[in-house]
């Protein structure tokens with residue numbers, strides 16, 4: 001979605017990487033042509049589209065995926081960080097299949113809902129109560145409604161580069177960002193794609209990320225109109241950029257001062273520590289949105305927070321004024337597998353993948369230095385991202401400077417060598433990974449960069 005048009009003067013389809021890719025994936029190419037007859041451009045999820053055509057996954061196994069042509073790839077993509085236990089984890093398979101046999105959705109609440117809720121409340125310090133739905137997008141939508149209902153205000157503060165899912169009001173922040181050296185800190189965003197009414201984003205205020213001054217300026221101008229400030233403690237899709245301490249502290253302080261609800265979107269960042277990145281950073285938001293890893297590989301979203309805010313979701317007779325809806329919300333399969341998945345993700349498991357994450361970041365950085373490539377690796381814990389720019393990255397403005405062609409060539413080059421990351425360079429670790437997998441991504445990156453350098457792509 002955020003890819004600009006080619007920024008190199010050469011056509012990337014002329015690269016050895018693209019030619020090899022086409023040779024290695026004939027069945028996926030045929031599948032793509034056939035699927036395109038029935039699905040726009042051959043697949044439903046926009047963020048999985050890439051040139052020349054995607055490889056279609058036939059199955060997954062631990063840290064690996066296997067595509068239609070039989071190519072095995074180490075999965076450092078993890079379905080945009082959701083598959084923290086990889087594929088086919090025996091305990092998750094067991095939880096899911098046992099529950100499927102007992103029923104996949106009921107006309108009354110399932111018993112495992114409160115078990116997962118209790119686990120999350122015990123785990124994330126700021127979460128006293130929680131409700132479930134089916135995606136991070138829904139969780140954000142409900143959290144924003146709670147904030148609006150609680151404050152009686154409409155405006156929402158967001159950060160440049162943010163991704164909070166696919167609901168209309170938060171699809172902002174990616175286009176036409178001011179230059180990194182611009183003094184402009186707070187802007188009114190435009191909708192991020194066609195089909196959104198201007199009204200969807202008319203209440204959005206866009207601030208520069210990792211810039212405490214931007215927060216101060218926004219609350220100075222709009223403090224009494226803002227219902228919420230919605231922030232990712234690690235900006236995920238924007239570039240795996242951790243919030244700096246002063247920035248996140250400023251948000252907490254200013255939201256308290258102006259009665260604004262602070263919503264931490266931990267859909268990606270929850271994996272950083274047992275209590276999420278908020279616990280790691282020592283910040284206590286009012287509301288937290290969660291998804292991805294909390295579902296044990298099944299669709300899920302959750303809104304959690306302090307009683308004061310969560311009571312807005314009570315039944316009307318208990319004073320509730322917002323409803324969390326959805327036919328499959330809190331479905332028993334996601335609840336049961338989610339609980340097992342979160343129990344498996346204990347302190348030791350997190351420490352292990354975080355340490356592996358550091359090894360990967362260090363290894364990739366060594367390769368970049370070896371090839372004198374204009375690139376860098378961001379991230380923290382078990383999250384990382386490769387960027388083709390040498391300008392130090394602190395926010396989306398600097399990420400926007402990266403060369404998308406080199407990003408795409410790296411993605412394809414790695415895919416040819418049995419490693420999958422996202423097409424934008426975003427990647428993560430999963431618990432089934434072992435030391436040889438870390439070595440594999442580093443050496444595949446080394447080979448990919450050698451090939452790109454040989455063809456003078458950088």
Ligand SMILES: Cc1ncc(COP(=O)(O)O)c(C=O)c1O
Pocket residue numbers: 080134135136137138140163164165166232236237265266267268291292300301
């Ligand atoms: C920070 C953040 N919030 C919300 C979402 C939306 O989650 P979902 O894709 O489950 O709707 C995402 C998805 O990547 C995300 O990264």
